[in-house]
Amino acid sequence: MPVAKPLLLIVDDDSLISESLGFAFAQEYDVLTSHSRSHARSLVRQLRSPPHLALVDLGLPPLPHRPDEGFALIGDLLALHPDLKIIVLSGQSDDENARHARTLGAVEFVAKPCDPAQLAELFRQVLRFDTPATDDAPGGLIGESLPMQRLRLQLGQYADLAYPVLIEGESGSGKDIVASHYLHRLTERRDKPFLALNCAAISPTLLEPTLFGYAKGAFTGAHTAKAGYFEDADSGTLFLDEIGELPLDLQPKLLRVLENGEYQRVGETQTRISTARIITATNRDLRQEMKAGRFRPDLYHRLSVFTVAVPPVRETGLDRLLLLEHFRKHCAASVRAEPFTLAPDAQSLWLDYTFPGNVRELRNIIIRLTARYAGQAVAAEQLRAELDYPDSTPLPPAGAGLDAAQPDEVRQAARQHLQRAGHLNLDTTLELWQRSYIEAAIDLSNGNMSEAARRLGINRTTLYNRMESWNRP
Structure with missing residues (x-):
């Protein structure tokens, strides 16, 4: 076979x-092609x-000259399949885009044109790396910081209870490890099935038959x-990831x-009983x-009988050194190389960095460092090139923190601006402020356009329409 x-x-x-890349890789891979974020997600x-x-190309429609859709697709794909290895391809080869793509979970960034x-x-190199999650470590989760100790204590209290548990935490923080290891593998249900379903990974129209089955x-x-x-979970554990994506009519x-x-x-019409x-x-x-x-609200309160929060890496202090050691050994062993140091x-830079992409970002950094510097000592500048760690952060302009809830302050800022400028184009000024807030919201949301729209109090379609207007003559 x-x-x-x-x-x-x-x-x-x-x-x-x-098509040309698909043809070039057809002998070694089964290739699927897509032309947009929505099509790729559906596919x-x-x-x-x-x-x-x-x-993944960053410059996807509807804004082919901006990376926002590509950034958002990285998040979408990792939400669907957290272990997917993503390589970003972009004609915008600046370091800032590369760093941000890696922060979101991309393994590597390649500039166009590419060979x-x-x-x-x-x-081939990326596929060689076997980087297991942290659940093969003693105790399941790596870390001795107070937030990690608190998490383990809570999980020890809730593990063998039959009640639901809601796991909260940022993307890439290890929520799936908490579910599979602490809330199943270390409980009395360990010999029963453990089934995991990502609610974002299934089309909303197929989610009901996937969960409940069909005649x-x-x-x-x-047929x-x-x-x-x-039904398949029987009396074991059913883990529903990305539960916030569950359609309202299915709740x-x-x-x-x-x-x-x-x-x-x-x-x-036959009623069945689940004991999962x-x-x-x-x-x-x-x-x-x-x-x-x-x-x-009633579903939330039923799901959150017990709630645990998986801390982000930035809150776990020296644990990032323990994570470094864990993944460094595994990465080196998977490619039969000497670990870097x-x-x-x-x-010092490693300890100062906040790892906005959490454990997933940390793991991918170690993959790249192993590939490039196996058996070598990595200097600060070499490490800095792998981090979303800009050399400087510009200060916000005067009045940037004002909002519509402070009309007097906003009016005073406008007065001072007019006095300095003498005259201005009101439409241009308002467009600049709108664009600044949209770009800030996208940045704060790590490229997640739905989250950016929520921050701005508008729906996602409106957000896209306003962004598209930037490119209109």
Whole structure:
């Protein structure tokens, strides 16, 4: 039987590039191509198994000359499949874009034009790295800081209880490890099934039959009856990641299972009973989602009987040295190389860095350092090139913190501006302020356009429309 090829996803709105690269890699990979963020996201949701690699162009429509859609797609793909290895391809080869792409979870950044042979070698190198999550460490989670000790204490209290647990934490912080290791593997349910479903990874129309199963003929394509995740989990554990993505119309059905264990397959009237323990996770603030009407309060209160928060790396102090040692050994062993070391100035930089992409970003930095400096001492400048660590941060302009809730201060700032400028173009000035706030919101949201829109109090379509207007004559 022939060995299956790795699956490679290429996302580029230039069909000539995607087709030529697809042809170049066809012998070594099963290649899928996509032209936009929405198409790529839909395509990946329909796959039975996730791609091994993704090559993502930053300049995707609707704004082909800006990296926002590419940044957002990195987040989308990692939300769907956290272990997917993403390589960014961009005609905008500045260091800031490279750093930000890596912070979001990309393994590497490649500038256009690229040599397909060099790209193929990079793919092979990336696939060679076996970088397990931290759940193979003694105790599951690595770290001795107070936040990590507090987390372990909570998990020890909740592990063997039958009640739901809601795991909160930023992207890349290790919520899946908490679910699989502490709340299943170290409990009395360890010999029962552990099933994990990412609610963002399934098309909303398919999420209900995926969770609850369906009867034969329930919908087009349902040629046979099929059990869902609740049925397959039996009396084990069902982990629902990205629970904030659960459609509003499906939330009452999940609430029913939580309240009395009852559910029905799609297309059936027979009531079935689930005895699975429900663990959920989110990087959203579900309290804010409730206020916005996107998440039911009664479901939130049922899911959060117990709540634990996985701390971001920036709050765990010297734990980042323990994580460094853990991943450094594993990365070096996976490619049969000597581990790199950090020179004293580089170690200071490592301890100062906040790791906005959390453990995922930390792991990817170690992959790159192992590939480039195996067996060597890494200096501070070499490390700095891998970090989203700009040399300087410009100060905000005077009056930048004012908002509509302070009309007197805003009026005074406008008066001073007019006095200095003598005259101005009001439309240009207002557009500049709007653009500045939009760009700041996107930056604070790590390229997540839905989150940026929520910060600005507008919907995502409005946000895209306003951004598109920047390029209109």
